[in-house]
Amino acid sequence: MIMNKLQHNTVRVLSSVLSAAMISICTMWVAPASVQASQSQTQLAREIPIEVSIEGSIPEWSTTPFVLNGTTYVPLRETAQLLGATIRWNTANRASELNIHGDIILHRPGTAVFDVNGYKLQAPSVSLTRQGTTMVPLKSLADALKATVKYTTQPVKTIDISQDPVSMLTKETEDVDNYLKTQGYSGMVLVAKNGEVLLRKGYGYGDEYKLNRPDKETRIASLTKSFTAAAIMKLTEEGKLRLDDTLETYVPGFPGGKEITLHMLLSHTSGAPANFTRTKGMTLQQTVDELKKKNLDFKPGTDFKYSNGGYVLLAYIIEHTSGTSYGEYLNQSFISPLGMTHTGEATPTKNITKGYVESKGQWKLADYYVSQSGTGTLYSTVDDLLKWDNALNTEQLLSQESLEQMFTPYSSKNYGYGWMIKNLDGDKIVFHNGSGTGYSTGLSREPDGGITIILLGNHAGMDMLNLLDGVRDNVH
Incomplete structure (x- = not known):
């Protein structure tokens, strides 16, 4: 088939647009790490709600936990408090500060690091903001709080988090x-x-x-x-x-x-x-x-x-x-x-x-x-x-x-x-x-x-x- 110059240029433009779209789709599919680079990119992926309970009971979450690119996210403040920690905003460090059993845990929103008494825990991805709530990787938060995480798949996939069952700090040993x-x-x-x-x-x-x-x-x-x-x-x-x-x-x-x-x-x-x-x-x-x-x-x-x-x-x-x-x-x-x-x-x-x-x-x-x-x-x-x-x-x-x-x-x-x-x-x-x-x-x-x-x-x-x-x- 013979195309005139205008038709030929039109096909070239359409081909370029389609190629760019396919490259974008493939990039999202084969390299999820790049998708997690920023919250705007993350929002392109699908967030799947998941049932998360604390000590066997499901709280009335202000923001529902979800799974994104294989990582489960939970509300930072609510989860920490339900697991026995106190939480406040640390202005000097521009971070959320959690206190439990004498440990001070710092997390700066939008990062993938939890600092526990100066020891760094690297999360699989950065924390996100949803409806004004900081959502953090569940497993990393649990590790920082030394909490226990249990997974079940029957009848549906659920996750239960329990308070640290073994750590203890009493008033007599705070100085210790x-x-x-x-x-x-x-x-x-x-x-x-x-x-x-x-x-x-x-x-x-x-x-x-x-x-x-x-x-x-x-x-x-x-x-x-x-x-x-x-x-x-x-x-x-x-x-x-x-x-x-x-x-x-x-x-x-x-x-x-x-x-x-x-x-x-x-x-x-x-x-x-x-x-x-x-x-x-x-x-x-x-x-x-x-x-x-x-x-x-x-x-x-x-x-x-x-x-x-x-x-x-x-x-x-x-x-x-x-x-x-x-x-x-x-x-x-x-x-x-x-x-x-x-x-x-x-x-x-x-x-x-x-x-x-x-x-x-x-x-x-x-x-x-x-x-x-x-x-x-x-x-x-x-x-x-x-x-x-x-x-x-x-x-x-x-x-x-x-x-x-x-x-x-x-x-x-x-x-x-x-x-x-x-x-x-x-x-x-x-x-x-x-x-x-x-x-x-x-x-x-x-x-x-x-x-x-x-x-x-x-x-x-x-x-x-x-x-x-x-x-x-x-x-x-």
């Missing part, structure tokens, strides 16, 4: 909360008085860019030694070993083994080598064989030197005497009877709070923390360790005689069996700290009841002994 924040503490905390919880809270990041929750399982590092010591005392009560047994009985040919007693290993007065190779998959037997080739640090019984190697030897003796693995003996004797369902020996595949190390002024995810049985292999939670603390105030696990032996100092360093001991204003306090790749931990308790402090930090290098004292000083 402020103290820990000013110290830049990261990890889980529990403070109790006579067994009653006064503070239970998470600080900082756990998994990368996800906030720590106080119920999260994490490595406890050398707090493990209190379990090792208790296991030796349990086996003593069962008549399977004696504290004056020599190491030669269990590890023939160990240097100084005929002089080293179990008492010395427990109290770090044996002179046993402190260090050993930390390689993934290294067995307890291989570590003992390595220690056996090393020289003693001093003549047994004449000095004190903190020795991880000594507690490796104790773990080996526990296995030799009980006929089962170290972890299984702890489970049978302590962990299972106390209902410590979130405690056990860590493995590289176990999903626990990530540890962080400092690198060039920045906190970076740490490599896997390799330890050995008896020294720092356990993971736990603050609540499980409170069960452990409570049990050590009774004879549920060990006799009073055994407990007194554990909490008696045997050197100038005031170390007992798996615990350090000090007197403060006439009160006896037993405590221990721990450290490992990416972790710093501490536990302080009073054997007759009183204040218990559990700090399970996931930043390496924190001064746990000072932090334990600082927390105690701020409890009212």
Whole structure:
């Protein structure tokens, strides 16, 4: 068909218009991220209403929650208040300020960031304004508030949000909360008085860019030694070993083994080598064989030197005497009877709070923390360790005689069996700290009841002994 010049130009114009339209449609379809770049573009996409409930009940929303490009949006103010937070406008930061459990959460409308005590949470998309209401991504708001989100699809897709079920801050521990924040503490905390919880809270990041929750399982590092010591005392009560047994009985040919007693290993007065190779998959037997080739640090019984190697030897003796693995003996004797369902020996595949190390002024995810049985292999939670603390105030696990032996100092360093001991204003306090790749931990308790402090930090290098004292000083 032959077209004149006018027809040809008309077709060219129509073709250009249609091509531009198709490009626009395709851009919206294949690149939804670009659609979210501004609110005017977002409005081109379809907003689908969705049923969102709080604690199982559907509020009378002023602006109905909706789904847009796969993200569910809810009214910021209403949702925050229904989940227990107070909210106000922070003029200085030009942001909404939420307060809950001592946390200050800032969100500037039109952005995709929630700032929780200085820690940034990145939302999948920016907040929007609908009918004068700030609508924010539901999951990101829930994460900032440490709330629980549950999804159902039957009979229709619904979402339910519940208040943070585990965090707790009381008036007696408000100063503790402020103290820990000013110290830049990261990890889980529990403070109790006579067994009653006064503070239970998470600080900082756990998994990368996800906030720590106080119920999260994490490595406890050398707090493990209190379990090792208790296991030796349990086996003593069962008549399977004696504290004056020599190491030669269990590890023939160990240097100084005929002089080293179990008492010395427990109290770090044996002179046993402190260090050993930390390689993934290294067995307890291989570590003992390595220690056996090393020289003693001093003549047994004449000095004190903190020795991880000594507690490796104790773990080996526990296995030799009980006929089962170290972890299984702890489970049978302590962990299972106390209902410590979130405690056990860590493995590289176990999903626990990530540890962080400092690198060039920045906190970076740490490599896997390799330890050995008896020294720092356990993971736990603050609540499980409170069960452990409570049990050590009774004879549920060990006799009073055994407990007194554990909490008696045997050197100038005031170390007992798996615990350090000090007197403060006439009160006896037993405590221990721990450290490992990416972790710093501490536990302080009073054997007759009183204040218990559990700090399970996931930043390496924190001064746990000072932090334990600082927390105690701020409890009212």
